[in-house]
Amino acid sequence: MNNAQLNEMKQKYVANGAASPATQFADRAENALIWDADGNRIIDFAGGIGVLNIGHCHPKVVEAVREQLGRVMHTCQTVMPYEGYVQVAEKLSQISPVRGHGKVMLVNSGAEALENAVKIARAATGKNNVICFDGGYHGRTFMTMAMNGKVAPYAADFGSMPGNVFRAPYPVPFHGVSEEDAIRGLKMTLKTDANPRDTAAIVIEPVLGEGGFYPAPASFLKAVREICDEHGMLMIVDEVQSGFGRTGKMFAIEHSGVEPDLITMAKSMAAGMPISAIVGTDTHMDASGPNSLGGTYSGSPASCAAVLAVLEVFEEENILAKSQALGETLGKRFAQWQERFACVENVRHLGAMAALDIVSVDQTPDADLAAALCKRAREKGLILLSCGLFGNTIRFLMPVTIEEEVLEEGLAIVEASLAELAS
Structure with a gap:
């Protein structure tokens, strides 16, 4: 046609x-x-x-997916696991700069990764609130729409959003928000809206994606890390768009030297196959009970094969x-x-x-x-x-x-x- x-x-x-x-x-x-x-x-x-x-249709990724499709297409890894899932978990744990020993959960999309990161943070801290930033973009599910720092077109037509989500300014000097303004605004959010004793996590993109490709200064990311530590909150870094080599490092947060508690990733991790991941400190990742995290297609065999091929391409090329x-x-x-x-x-x-x-x-x-x-x-x-x-x-x-x-x-x-x- x-x-x-x-x-x-x-x-x-x-x-x-x-x-x-x-x-x-x-x-x-x-x-x-x-x-x-x-x-x-x-x-x-x-x-x-x-x-x-x-790139489109990298030969190594195409061949890995084709070979996997001839072996196992689907079992649901919570029903009968398979090698690819645990291999991907091992590789992501090794390359992700989270604090301590990293454990991994695989899902299907960036939004799913952010949703589950919030669930994990709440389970790990026993708190509910989440703080995000102006201009941030985290997805199109209801929780992630609430987390987005931009209304139209994502949330304008869909009524009330979930609660317990608060926002702080992101440092963009070109638009009149200095780093000092952003730190002051974040601290004010913790005073006026999101009591630290009720706040589970701060979620931040080290480089705004949909919000305009503005990098956060390393000093600002370090300040966010310090504020999280001071108040017993988790630092969640959204690397869905900035991860897997886009910024010249595997993850953009590596430019700052900051180690978050959780990292979300998707997009280029599988070169077009649908998969995403949450990588986090083991004690946080293990905070919720058995069968509390998952999904029918989460970490599908074909997508896992693509991730492993992508990681080989990164090294070889x-x-x-x-x-x-x-x-x-x-x-x-x-x-x-x-x-x-x-x-x-x-x-x-x-x-x-x-x-x-x-x-x-x-x-x-x-x-x-x-x-x-x-x-x-x-x-x-x-x-x-x-x-x-x-x-x-x-x-x-x-x-x-x-x-x-x-x-x-x-x-x-x-x-x-x-x-x-x-x-």
């Missing part, structure tokens, strides 16, 4: 709230390229929203070094754009987790221009994503494994689109 036929079916059968606004349908993909149902070649700077750090090099390339190009185009401001990157802000003539966020840039890039054959609390951030999530010539082709499209829109 071609794009037009598929769009007609989409309009008839797919719920509006779940339907993509894109009119092209992926037919096949390889590394940083996608071909649509009409045969058009498209460069992918979105990576399935950060899922494809090692030196992905972390490639991420650092890609970030340096993007940073240099962004600096050129900032000098050339008045609408480009606040360019930044941590490894290959890179972004820039689109602003109007008075230096205020310009979401309309950011949307126009993404639209123009798509017309030229490039998938580009905006994000941010004000909708004016352009984030770059191309595979770390992108070929140099494809990277340059995509960056040239962004530059040409900026030139057209800024003129």
Whole structure:
């Protein structure tokens, strides 16, 4: 079927709230390229929203999944476990910088990981409250919608959210929130809304994902760690988008030297297969009773096989070094754009987790221009994503494994689109 036929079916059968606004349908993909149902070649700077750090259809991952599907597709690991699950648990325990000895729970999505992290924190501390941050994004289930630091489009239409979730400012100096402001705000939240004796955890992204790719300073993350320790609260780090090599380290929190109590991860850990994980200090992970955590498809055999293959690729292809090099390339190009185009401001990157802000003539966020840039890039054959609390951030999530010539082709499209829109 071609794009037009598929769009007609989409309009008839797919719920509006779940339907993509894109009119092209992926037919096949390889590394940083996608071909649509009409045969058009498209460069992918979105990576399935950060899922494809090692690219589309990496041969090693495809082969691992294919081999696993010929052996066992499903048993439900709580009914009859299998080797892949415990192998993944061992590997994640070894690479995750949590305090003490790490234990692991596997689930299906980033939102599920965050939901279960909250459950674990409540069981471990006997407390209920959770503190999150402005601009944070943690998922689309009810608990994670309550935890998100942005209402539209995630929670605007769905009524009341779960309680016991409180919010503090995230340090983004470009938007007028200094590190000192953020620390003061967090301490005020603990005084005015979330009594520490009733607060189980503080949940933070070391680099805001959907909130705009703003890295938290290492000193701020250390302050959060100290506040958690002072009050007997757990520090939960959400690495769903920033993890698995995006920032030049396996996890973004490693840049700060801070050891959290729990880490959540998903997206690029399986290169497109649905799986997520909570890794945490063993005493916390073991706090709830038998059969209190789990799910029918949690840690499926095929997804576990993909994770193990991804970890091999990281070692064999030196992905972390490639991420650092890609970030340096993007940073240099962004600096050129900032000098050339008045609408480009606040360019930044941590490894290959890179972004820039689109602003109007008075230096205020310009979401309309950011949307126009993404639209123009798509017309030229490039998938580009905006994000941010004000909708004016352009984030770059191309595979770390992108070929140099494809990277340059995509960056040239962004530059040409900026030139057209800024003129």
